[in-house]
Amino acid sequence: MKVTIVGAGNVGATCADVISYRGIASEVVLLDIKEGFAEGKAMDIMQCATNTGFNTKVSGVTNDYSKTANSDVVVITSGIPRKPGMTREELIGINAGIVKSVAENVLKYSPNTIVVVVSNPMDTMTYLTLKATGLPKNRIIGMGGALDSSRFRYYLSKALDKPSNDVSAMVIGGHGDTTMIPLTRLASYNGIPVSEFLSQEALDKVAADTMVGGATLTGLLGTSAWYAPGASVAYLVDSILNDQKKMIACSVFLEGEYGQNDICLGVPCIIGKNGIEEILSINLDEKEKALLAKSADAVRNMNADLKSVLA
Ligand SMILES: NC(=O)C1=CN([C@@H]2O[C@H](COP(=O)(O)OP(=O)(O)OC[C@H]3O[C@@H](n4cnc5c(N)ncnc54)[C@H](O)[C@@H]3O)[C@@H](O)[C@H]2O)C=CC1
Numbered sequence: 001m002k003v004t005i006v007g008a009g010n011v012g013a014t015c016a017d018v019i020s021y022r023g024i025a026s027e028v029v030l031l032d033i034k035e036g037f038a039e040g041k042a043m044d045i046m047q048c049a050t051n052t053g054f055n056t057k058v059s060g061v062t063n064d065y066s067k068t069a070n071s072d073v074v075v076i077t078s079g080i081p082r083k084p085g086m087t088r089e090e091l092i093g094i095n096a097g098i099v100k101s102v103a104e105n106v107l108k109y110s111p112n113t114i115v116v117v118v119s120n121p122m123d124t125m126t127y128l129t130l131k132a133t134g135l136p137k138n139r140i141i142g143m144g145g146a147l148d149s150s151r152f153r154y155y156l157s158k159a160l161d162k163p164s165n166d167v168s169a170m171v172i173g174g175h176g177d178t179t180m181i182p183l184t185r186l187a188s189y190n191g192i193p194v195s196e197f198l199s200q201e202a203l204d205k206v207a208a209d210t211m212v213g214g215a216t217l218t219g220l221l222g223t224s225a226w227y228a229p230g231a232s233v234a235y236l237v238d239s240i241l242n243d244q245k246k247m248i249a250c251s252v253f254l255e256g257e258y259g260q261n262d263i264c265l266g267v268p269c270i271i272g273k274n275g276i277e278e279i280l281s282i283n284l285d286e287k288e289k290a291l292l293a294k295s296a297d298a299v300r301n302m303n304a305d306l307k308s309v310l311a
């Protein structure tokens with residue numbers, strides 16, 4: 001199975017590294033616009049093969065889309081990341097043009113591919129990819145919920161002082177500092193509601209920390225995070241390529257689900273060889289419904305800025 005990752009920067013290269021290390025795909029092509037950069041990242045990753053014991057073939061190319069031909073999955077991470085103090089939404093001006101041209105280029109050589117959109121503002125970039133390419137909705141997946149949910153589980157595990165892998169929890173809504181919705185009511189520690197162990201005050205703090213999880217890392221690192229984002233993309237790609245049917249919160253085009261239309265927003269999905277195989281409709285309480293509607297309004301406002309790019 002072949003995966004192309006466009007953008008060989010922090011997130012793209014980390015994703016290539018995790019995919020090869022875990023043997024998720026037989027071939028990974030890294031593509032970047034910066035001369036020699038993807039080639040260098042690919043060579044560095046390939047030189048891990050003997051010491052970590054993988055057989056994936058990783059190659060890098062400078063803007064040569066012919067080398068990406070017949071990819072099963074294409075991941076788009078090209079674009080700029082935010083700096084401390086910025087929101088993801090502020091990246092739209094530069095990233096929209098990049099994402100649109102990249103999506104068009106990859107489809108020329110891989111017309112049947114599934115596209116995973118990572119560049120920010122991710123929900124709007126996913127919507128843009130869908131509108132610009134006209135691909136069916138099951139083949140355009142926005143990655144944000146996998147990452148936000150893993151951060152939610154991290155903060156819950158810290159509050160519980162128990163291992164992250166014993167915690168189950170999901171974040172839905174937009175992938176933004178104010179638009180994501182950690183579903184605290186449904187989070188559990190080995191099947192027991194976390195509210196059995198944590199006060200409402202502690203749970204509120206976990207939710208607030210999760211929402212600004214990306215901003216916190218950006219403040220610490222000077223640019224946005226890459227290890228967990230790269231691993232989250234690889235987790236999603238694994239579920240597609242190996243038809244694992246995992247339930248993952250993904251940004252997907254909604255047509256009536258959760259009362260929303262003409263928008264890409266994070267909701268629980270079943271991910272398999274056909275991409276988005278099912279959108280799960282879970283019962284939200286009134287407060288969660290209101291938060292989702294508010295989140296959708298904010299993402300829709302952002303999408304309105306795409307008019308000139310889509311014209
Ligand atoms: N959805 C999510 O959960 C996450 C999204 N992101 C987003 O992912 C994007 C990438 O982040 P990083 O890897 O940290 O940035 P980075 O700056 O390290 O890498 C981006 C790469 O894209 C390349 N690039 C720019 N224009 C291109 C084009 N037209 N064609 C091919 N390559 C091009 C650049 O040369 C650079 O190497 C950002 O927009 C960031 O906000 C980052 C983390 C998580």
Ligand SMILES: O=C([O-])CC(=O)C(=O)O
Pocket residue numbers: 081082088120147175213214215218224225229
């Ligand atoms: O915070 C950012 O800008 C990058 C991102 O989406 C994340 O790490 O969640």
